[in-house]
Amino acid sequence: HVEGDLDLEQTLFTEDQILSRLREMAAEIERDYDGKDLLLVGVLKGAVMVMADLARSLDRHVEMDWMAISSYGSGTKSSGVVRILKDLDTDLAGRHVLVVEDIIDTGLTLSWLIANLRSRGPASVEIATLLRKPEALQMDVDVRYVGFDIPNAFVVGYGLDYAERYRNLRCIGTLSPHVYS
Ligand code: PRP
Ligand code: MN
Ligand code: MG
Secondary structure, eight states, X not given: OOGGGGGEEEEEEOHHHHHHHHHHHHHHXXXXXXXXXXXXXXXXXXXXXXXXXXXXXXXXOOEEEEEEEEEESSSSXXXXXXXXXXXXXXXXXXXXXXXXXXXXXXXXXXXXXXXXXXXXXXXXXXXXXXXXXGXXXXXXXXXXXXXXXXXXXXXXXXXXXXXXXXXTOXXXXXXXXXXXX
């Protein structure tokens, strides 16, 4: 246990539950991409843990690359206006790309990102996310691999932050209200 666990109201997923779901997703991905080169694209910073554990669950060669993007606009995080802070090092032409995310909340970040990646001439672009919130279902984001659908609560841990904290928790949980005040 680390200090941050004390700030959790409820644990939603233990480390074991997360890892076992990622192994199931990895098995699906292995089947779907059999005989094809695969490039995993992680979205910094939240996807770091998912990328590390999903990639290590894959019993095949993969490449990994990273993008850092930032939403901005009317001051709110999910404006849908996105700016690239760090682009890929990899040329996507003809590549099979699987975007790896920790969570899809409104889906705005990812719908922008997918359109951006598709414009680079890849052979395919799909999405794997550990978590998805119901709101994302309203958006035009076609997600191929989903770990868990979760209710609309603020969750942290396993890469997910609140004000840059809690990313290093091994589990995923809801944050206690006392932390906000
Ligand atoms: C979080 C999360 C997703 C995105 C989902 O990232 O990791 O990338 O928000 O939100 P959306 O579906 O509403 O667009 P954030 O912008 O907080 O950056 P971080 O990964 O560095 O924490
Ligand atoms: Mn993120
Ligand atoms: Mg964040």
